[in-house]
Amino acid sequence: MNYIEVRNLVKTFKERGKTLTAVDGISFSAKKGEIFGLLGPNGAGKSTTINILTGLLEKDSGTIKLLGFEPEKNWEYVKNHCNVATAYSWLSDVLTIRQNLKVYARLYGVKNHEQKINELLELFELKEIADRKVVRLSSGENTRTVLCKGLINDPKVLFLDECTVGLDPDIADKTRTLIKDYQKKNDCTILFTSHYMYEVEQLCDRIAFMSEGKIVRIDTSDNLKRMIKKRTVEIAVKKDVGALKNFLKTEGVDVWFGKGNNLRFEVTTEKDKMYKVISKIFHQGFMLSNLHIQGPTLDDIFIKISRKK
Amino acid sequence: MKLYRINALLLKYYYLTVSRIDRLFDIVYWPVIDLFIWGFTGFYIQGLSDVNVLSMLLGGVILWVFVWRSSQDIAVFILEDFWSRNLYHLFSSPIRLSEHLTSIIVMGFIRSLATFVILWPLGILMYSFNILQISPLLVALSVFLLTLFGWAIGLLIAAFLFRYGQRIQIIAWSVTFVLSPFAAIYYPVSALPPWAAKIALALPPAHVFEALRALIYGTPVNVRGLWYAFIASLALFIATAYFLVISFRHSKRTGLLAKGD
Numbered sequence A: 001m002n003y004i005e006v007r008n009l010v011k012t013f014k015e016r017g018k019t020l021t022a023v024d025g026i027s028f029s030a031k032k033g034e035i036f037g038l039l040g041p042n043g044a045g046k047s048t049t050i051n052i053l054t055g056l057l058e059k060d061s062g063t064i065k066l067l068g069f070e071p072e073k074n075w076e077y078v079k080n081h082c083n084v085a086t087a088y089s090w091l092s093d094v095l096t097i098r099q100n101l102k103v104y105a106r107l108y109g110v111k112n113h114e115q116k117i118n119e120l121l122e123l124f125e126l127k128e129i130a131d132r133k134v135v136r137l138s139s140g141e142n143t144r145t146v147l148c149k150g151l152i153n154d155p156k157v158l159f160l161d162e163c164t165v166g167l168d169p170d171i172a173d174k175t176r177t178l179i180k181d182y183q184k185k186n187d188c189t190i191l192f193t194s195h196y197m198y199e200v201e202q203l204c205d206r207i208a209f210m211s212e213g214k215i216v217r218i219d220t221s222d223n224l225k226r227m228i229k230k231r232t233v234e235i236a237v238k239k240d241v242g243a244l245k246n247f248l249k250t251e252g253v254d255v256w257f258g259k260g261n262n263l264r265f266e267v268t269t270e271k272d273k274m275y276k277v278i279s280k281i282f283h284q285g286f287m288l289s290n291l292h293i294q295g296p297t298l299d300d301i302f303i304k305i306s307r308k309k
Numbered sequence B: 001m002k003l004y005r006i007n008a009l010l011l012k013y014y015y016l017t018v019s020r021i022d023r024l025f026d027i028v029y030w031p032v033i034d035l036f037i038w039g040f041t042g043f044y045i046q047g048l049s050d051v052n053v054l055s056m057l058l059g060g061v062i063l064w065v066f067v068w069r070s071s072q073d074i075a076v077f078i079l080e081d082f083w084s085r086n087l088y089h090l091f092s093s094p095i096r097l098s099e100h101l102t103s104i105i106v107m108g109f110i111r112s113l114a115t116f117v118i119l120w121p122l123g124i125l126m127y128s129f130n131i132l133q134i135s136p137l138l139v140a141l142s143v144f145l146l147t148l149f150g151w152a153i154g155l156l157i158a159a160f161l162f163r164y165g166q167r168i169q170i171i172a173w174s175v176t177f178v179l180s181p182f183a184a185i186y187y188p189v190s191a192l193p194p195w196a197a198k199i200a201l202a203l204p205p206a207h208v209f210e211a212l213r214a215l216i217y218g219t220p221v222n223v224r225g226l227w228y229a230f231i232a233s234l235a236l237f238i239a240t241a242y243f244l245v246i247s248f249r250h251s252k253r254t255g256l257l258a259k260g261d
């Protein structure tokens, strides 16, 4: 069953007589239990899409279904079973973390909310500072507080709009694990945006690539990465760097010098060519001290798609 | 409308009231200062003439609180959500505008009552002025009429906030002050120049304070004036509520709720 369904969604903003089309007729759907990523450059329309889905913005046209219902028609049910978190907003800043969570637990009609709040505080390592006012929190602590709010009602559909901004690498990693674990346990659907590509790759089952309000492509990250054939190889040799460089030139590959005895070269054709070149290097008797092969990353795909307009 | 969601926000406004010194000042500090200023002024003038000025001034101070708090609390509690960029979470939750406003209105009324409970005995203690001695019925009626008018003004400010964002917050702070000269709180409408008297009589509060003065001086109460105050306040309340609903929908089109400004 599709938990999120968007068809021909359009949203324009009017500013000083000019019309700006932020979302330009996009369609996509995410199944129950799927983590669906929205990727794209700044201003692509990702947040606008999420804001329409959470009911903060009114769409111009198109249809939306959440949990199988049109939100306007089954407002109460849909709202009670969805939630959202983003690092760019705050809860009431003069209230403490715990007070805020108590308010939101009641708003969402959460049963046993004391227990739920304690669980979440424990999970996000906020227990010690639960009675601190939100205004005094560091940005990472605030981000985690907002995430607690996002999970307070055990949502079936969760919108995460850049929810890991400002987290240190350790907490960010823990947070991703928490999100993944939560999603597995509850079989919920997550619509996820982030500018951290490794995060998108690690979490998302499928990715929709947005640019200028349109969806350019929807696919898994593995399939997306097949769009780029380039492989980068990094080699360090014990001696004879110059000779290796000359040899690679005769093989027709681009070479960059690294530091000391390091060489980097890029093979832009097929994988086969890369393997051929490497095996030839061995046959020539060069003494390798390091060899590293790097496939295309989602960053490469991101840059390729965003620049192709 | 769901009661548990209204309660959730009442809890929030309770937390806001007790954890923010400004919100406590609203209830205690400013009204008490007002009571002192007008109380001593009344004391002084009373010595010069034999008109019952003191009762008139203190009655005005105590009852005006209901317009002041009812209108300003709506504005301030909405502004608090603007300031902390919290509208995003509030309105992505299952809350409805009607529930949001009901909770603010109820909280504002509770806060007005709290001020009343402070000013009433303080009036007795400091100036031997017991407002309930004038007429409990009229005091209750005044509280009702002034609160209704205060809500209407509050909804109007809320509508402007959702329409234009927090850049118009100066209106939120000043509107009750701008209105107060025309409310004829401390002086009769007849003391105003003709143009100002016209404005005063068009607004509901002046009729309420005229009735209060009539009772204090033992002259007949203008019942039609009170009816006018009721109908005008109710009409204003309905009109501003409608304007607010339109502004709120407008804010969903412009993205104010998502961006907070």
Ligand SMILES: Nc1ncnc2c1ncn2[C@@H]1O[C@H](COP(=O)(O)OP(=O)(O)OP(=O)(O)O)[C@@H](O)[C@H]1O
Residues within 6 Å of the ligand: A013, A014, A015, A020, A021, A022, A040, A041, A042, A043, A044, A045, A046, A047, A048, A049, B254, B255, B256, B259
């Ligand atoms: N309330 C608004 N009024 C006018 N224009 C808006 C409003 N909200 C968004 N926009 C415009 O719509 C476009 C899409 O914005 P949106 O916030 O959806 O982008 P995004 O993909 O989330 O970008 P980012 O990666 O920077 O968060 C942008 O050009 C933005 O300036």
Ligand SMILES: [Mg+2]
Residues within 6 Å of the ligand: A046, A047, A048, A161
């Ligand atoms: Mg965004």
